[in-house]
Amino acid sequence: MVDPFQPDTDKLAAVRAALPALGAGIYLNTGSVGPLPAETAAAMAEITDYELRIGRAHPDYMSGFLERLDEARGAVAAVLGADIAQVAITHSTSTAMNSAIGAVALRPGERIVTTRSEHPAAVGPVLAAAERDGATAIFVDLDDATTDEEILRRFDEAIVPGTRLVAFSHVLWTTGRVLPVAAIGRLAHERGAVVVVDGAQAAGAIRIAVHELEADFYAAPGQKWLLGPEATAALWVSPAVVATARPTLVGWFNYEKIGPDGGRYWPDARRFDGTQFHKASISGFARSCGWLSMYVGLTWIHERGAAMAARAADRLAGITGVEVLTPRDRMATLVTFRIGGWTPDEALAELSARTFAIARTIPPVEAIRFSIGFFTTEDEIERVASAVELLAAHTPVSLPPRPRLTVLGQGSG
Numbered sequence: 001m002v003d004p005f006q007p008d009t010d011k012l013a014a015v016r017a018a019l020p021a022l023g024a025g026i027y028l029n030t031g032s033v034g035p036l037p038a039e040t041a042a043a044m045a046e047i048t049d050y051e052l053r054i055g056r057a058h059p060d061y062m063s064g065f066l067e068r069l070d071e072a073r074g075a076v077a078a079v080l081g082a083d084i085a086q087v088a089i090t091h092s093t094s095t096a097m098n099s100a101i102g103a104v105a106l107r108p109g110e111r112i113v114t115t116r117s118e119h120p121a122a123v124g125p126v127l128a129a130a131e132r133d134g135a136t137a138i139f140v141d142l143d144d145a146t147t148d149e150e151i152l153r154r155f156d157e158a159i160v161p162g163t164r165l166v167a168f169s170h171v172l173w174t175t176g177r178v179l180p181v182a183a184i185g186r187l188a189h190e191r192g193a194v195v196v197v198d199g200a201q202a203a204g205a206i207r208i209a210v211h212e213l214e215a216d217f218y219a220a221p222g223q224k225w226l227l228g229p230e231a232t233a234a235l236w237v238s239p240a241v242v243a244t245a246r247p248t249l250v251g252w253f254n255y256e257k258i259g260p261d262g263g264r265y266w267p268d269a270r271r272f273d274g275t276q277f278h279k280a281s282i283s284g285f286a287r288s289c290g291w292l293s294m295y296v297g298l299t300w301i302h303e304r305g306a307a308m309a310a311r312a313a314d315r316l317a318g319i320t321g322v323e324v325l326t327p328r329d330r331m332a333t334l335v336t337f338r339i340g341g342w343t344p345d346e347a348l349a350e351l352s353a354r355t356f357a358i359a360r361t362i363p364p365v366e367a368i369r370f371s372i373g374f375f376t377t378e379d380e381i382e383r384v385a386s387a388v389e390l391l392a393a394h395t396p397v398s399l400p401p402r403p404r405l406t407v408l409g410q411g412s413g
């Protein structure tokens, strides 16, 4: 008989078994690319096989694809707490950020406010828009802002009249800090600016009720915390702006009606859809999101992810010689830290060799970043933290400086 109150360990084991890549090492890099559920790979293989055997020209193929596209839209909507009509499917967070930022017509001299801690996915489109339209990009420095109040004060100072656009991350990819999105958004809206949020390190990792965030656009990648295939992503578009938002990257997916006499965009977020798709990837994206919300459960994901990330942050912070850059009271599922005496590259190479840890360095803050998943175990955290402890206790052996060669008769140069 099935016990409805199965211990958590059974569920964790089942979830981990469904993510085969977890067997290849201690998987601590979902912030770059998450482990693919076996179900997702199977769904993608099914489409690839159909393409091979039946071909890609059968009418069922296209209608089936459009169903999968809407399935992906609906599954992302569930993760964001949104309505299906508010979600566009795109190819990457970067594409979604470009679409959102490009949708705002800027006049010369107007301001775009962003932060110095953004990923190139936001910095790139901000700079491109500023260059194209003669606008000014303002980069708020968050480096030594330790409280939400201080962060808000800096945005308050930056969002002056003439600011048309404010673009920033929900969770910083560098330190893993959660920004006070709704409060920044409110400030921007009060001053007439459009709000674009990069949700790459939040969507799938933490609870999101996108309507509460005071955002106009919210970008979310498929390949990270939603565990989907690469080159899949979504853009949530607020009902408040969708009717007037003008997409810049358009094709036959974006119009309800189009011809030489003119076109009519879809009235909903579909006007921001990608212009063509890899069918297997869209099926995989839909399956990954569906697997997360229906098989694993979003509440379980968010609660367990938060608990494991907090555990990792506390364990690392307790090690002498380790500096955790992620603020404990404003963290999501990223933990960024430095080990005294070690460069991030050296330390990561040691950690990988000793524990099979799969993680990454974050050059802008000269640190290592662990992405802690809802699937990470206490044992994995302990194994990797023990290795960090070992490194922290032993600075790497560095070679003594080479003696200078002095060649007699030639001077010192």
Ligand SMILES: Cc1ncc(COP(=O)(O)O)c(C=O)c1O
Binding pocket: 031, 032, 091, 092, 093, 094, 095, 119, 121, 122, 169, 171, 172, 173, 198, 200, 201, 221, 222, 233
């Ligand atoms: C905050 C943030 N935004 C955007 C990206 C890029 O996402 P994509 O590769 O989907 O464009 C990343 C990571 O790669 C990120 O951490």
